[in-house]
Amino acid sequence: xxxxxxxGAKEFHLFNQTLSYVLNVLPNGQLxxxxxxxxxxxxxxxxxxxxxxCRPISSWPMKELPNFSLEFTRQEYPSxxxxxxxxxxxEINQPNGSHISNFVYxxxxxxxGKPDWAHMPHSYVESPEEAQTLEIVLADAxxxxxxxxxxxxxxxxxxxxxxxxxxxxxxxxxxxxxxxSLCVDxxxxxFEWMQFSGAWARERAPKVRKLEMGVTAIESMRGxxxxxxxxxxxxxxxxxxxxxxxxxxFHFVYSGNFLAQAEVDTFNVTRxxxxxxxxxxxxxxxxxxxxxxxxxxxxFSPDGLNGLSQNIHTLLxxxxxxxxxxxxxxxxxxxxxxxxxMEFTEESxxxxxxxxxxxxxxxxxxxxxxxxxxxxxxxxxxxxVDKSKLPNGVKGLAxxxxxxxxxxxxxxxxxxxxxxxDLYRAHPEYVLATPQRSMxxxxxxxxxxxxxxxxVDCIYHQLVESFEGANISYIKWDMNRSITECxxxxxxxDQQGEVYHRYILxxxxxxEKLLAKYPHLLFESCSSGGCRFDAGMLxxxxxxxxxxxTDAMQRLRIQYGSSYGYPISSWGxxxxxxxxxxxxxxxxxxxxxNVAFFGAFGYEMDLNELTDEEIEVVKRQVQFMKExxxxxxxxxxxxxxNPYTNDKGAWMVVAPDQSEAIVGLYQQMNQVNTGFLxxxxxxxxxxxxxxxxxxxxxxxxxxxxxxxxxxxASAHPLAMLFDPDGSIDLMGDYDSxxxxxxxxxxxx
Ligand code: GLA
Numbered sequence: 001x002x003x004x005x006x007x008g009a010k011e012f013h014l015f016n017q018t019l020s021y022v023l024n025v026l027p028n029g030q031l032x033x034x035x036x037x038x039x040x041x042x043x044x045x046x047x048x049x050x051x052x053x054c055r056p057i058s059s060w061p062m063k064e065l066p067n068f069s070l071e072f073t074r075q076e077y078p079s080x081x082x083x084x085x086x087x088x089x090x091e092i093n094q095p096n097g098s099h100i101s102n103f104v105y106x107x108x109x110x111x112x113g114k115p116d117w118a119h120m121p122h123s124y125v126e127s128p129e130e131a132q133t134l135e136i137v138l139a140d141a142x143x144x145x146x147x148x149x150x151x152x153x154x155x156x157x158x159x160x161x162x163x164x165x166x167x168x169x170x171x172x173x174x175x176x177x178x179x180x181s182l183c184v185d186x187x188x189x190x191f192e193w194m195q196f197s198g199a200w201a202r203e204r205a206p207k208v209r210k211l212e213m214g215v216t217a218i219e220s221m222r223g224x225x226x227x228x229x230x231x232x233x234x235x236x237x238x239x240x241x242x243x244x245x246x247x248x249x250f251h252f253v254y255s256g257n258f259l260a261q262a263e264v265d266t267f268n269v270t271r272x273x274x275x276x277x278x279x280x281x282x283x284x285x286x287x288x289x290x291x292x293x294x295x296x297x298x299x300f301s302p303d304g305l306n307g308l309s310q311n312i313h314t315l316l317x318x319x320x321x322x323x324x325x326x327x328x329x330x331x332x333x334x335x336x337x338x339x340x341x342m343e344f345t346e347e348s349x350x351x352x353x354x355x356x357x358x359x360x361x362x363x364x365x366x367x368x369x370x371x372x373x374x375x376x377x378x379x380x381x382x383x384x385v386d387k388s389k390l391p392n393g394v395k396g397l398a399x400x401x402x403x404x405x406x407x408x409x410x411x412x413x414x415x416x417x418x419x420x421x422d423l424y425r426a427h428p429e430y431v432l433a434t435p436q437r438s439m440x441x442x443x444x445x446x447x448x449x450x451x452x453x454x455x456v457d458c459i460y461h462q463l464v465e466s467f468e469g470a471n472i473s474y475i476k477w478d479m480n481r482s483i484t485e486c487x488x489x490x491x492x493x494d495q496q497g498e499v500y501h502r503y504i505l506x507x508x509x510x511x512e513k514l515l516a517k518y519p520h521l522l523f524e525s526c527s528s529g530g531c532r533f534d535a536g537m538l539x540x541x542x543x544x545x546x547x548x549x550t551d552a553m554q555r556l557r558i559q560y561g562s563s564y565g566y567p568i569s570s571w572g573x574x575x576x577x578x579x580x581x582x583x584x585x586x587x588x589x590x591x592x593x594n595v596a597f598f599g600a601f602g603y604e605m606d607l608n609e610l611t612d613e614e615i616e617v618v619k620r621q622v623q624f625m626k627e628x629x630x631x632x633x634x635x636x637x638x639x640x641x642n643p644y645t646n647d648k649g650a651w652m653v654v655a656p657d658q659s660e661a662i663v664g665l666y667q668q669m670n671q672v673n674t675g676f677l678x679x680x681x682x683x684x685x686x687x688x689x690x691x692x693x694x695x696x697x698x699x700x701x702x703x704x705x706x707x708x709x710x711x712x713a714s715a716h717p718l719a720m721l722f723d724p725d726g727s728i729d730l731m732g733d734y735d736s737x738x739x740x741x742x743x744x745x746x747x748x
Pocket of ligand 1: 337367411478480526527528529545548
């Protein structure tokens, strides 16, 4: 029973094997919070965890209880203005101009499983036994608004899914000015805040700082979740490491504007809130209407950051991502973008695809440039085939690619339009643009008004027509600029505060329509690489293009950072040409693959330009990935050595039964005469021996406690000259090595 209600104490205890979450009905009828953390035994009451001392200069909302103030009460879904001065979870603007509300407990229900929502991404269960859902109904007597807080506690995954729903049961129209998806009030502030930030081509770098009194926040106001800040935050204890200690994860299952913040107050309470960014958000709630916030997934691990990430990987991979590709090893693909840009013909494309077929690639993806009169400045919005490039249409090319034994995939950027396009000329009102203001361009394009269902329908029908008859297995859905001058001509003035959210709902609706029409499709989401890389997108597209930066050394970091919050199967990782197009660096082709294997693997180049020797290497790489992708994409992943803080980086995956593992070790800038290197492996069975690359035999216990000892040439600058038997593992800058471990004495 993961949800228990103690009638006498009016307390709810939500728990599974790993976590406990306790909340209660406060003396004023509102909801308070008592505990969130490692699983604790149930009690009839935890009310003693609530602070009730009378604090100087606090105000109190109930005359008869001067020692009860919301200022120092940990709360479930707090409001501003009645003795609590901290960041609120919500705000309702009422016809008389007041923002004050008082939501008191009315009722609750506990049901098996988890309810479904049609219009927004969310976590789900496959059978009702997997989870229980608690819904608590509260009401504000003055406005007549009903607030439903929902909590789904997963039994086997250390996670609680939360959201809030406002229903206007009163008679006046109201404005919801803030509606966060959750609030957690931790009783202390001994936390480090971890965020995953960067920019285009250097996404999701972990940044850690100690919380201090005041507000620590990340956000996006770009209309997409952004590469600048990722909607995923970890709060960890200062002594938490990869291998031990408490860590709390928060994922916003949403792809638009967001805010995540922790406010430490004067009494050391840490209030964490996450949800739609309240800036520019204002939702008109007319009588009878409801507003449902997107979901936040709270995850907890007492076993360090690797423990937290592994739990998150399972949650996002199996209970957020959906569809036939969810559990399937991903096809090895070849994409033409870095090879051709938009300049290609059917024949030049087939030439690239043919070489792909020769090396064993399984899916060919035609990138940007196949539609309209596409140039850098034109064509977006016109999803009819450019017959000068593809004389036989998408179907013609798809058939020929299929005839090579390859599946066929295609690129789209459905949310965008160029001014130089037939669509814009016919429908200038289809773009997001503020009347009488200039329209800012990004990548020479404008953003279509996806808050208008007519625009979404128009794009859907164009795409379906172009794809008619073509055997398409995969779509790369791109989104290459942020929203500016956000204004929809489809919505009246008093609903402009809804446009950012309605836009992203429009994006989700197009995904739903396309998935309904082509249920077998593998979607890869993309936004100039990883600028919309979030749990919301994963619901539709089980993988995302991780970053436009395909340099192996940069990718080592980006993938390492991404692994904190996202599963290995959720990002595309490709071997590209050298010198690398983004950073100009040349790295060995082996290293490029050794990094890209840890992802949805592929190539992003014209393989015809490789030497015969390199082609043989590529053939072996493709074969290796086919043999090991089940383990790599679905095994248990451990970060071993952080490339942001070391010259080297390392990670590994272990099979669920511990019988096999693959370790990746990577050299960034080489050094000379360094200390001995030990890579402490994790997740092995300490009682078993493991054969490493069919050569050495070592104990699982040793490999974890002493570590793997690579032969590192950096111990001596000339070591590589004295390596007749090839036993040196790392030879210099950008070198890398994979170790394949197989258990022997299995089960003995
Ligand atoms: C974005 C993507 C690239 C490529 C180009 C095409 O930058 O991230 O992978 O698809 O668009 O224009």
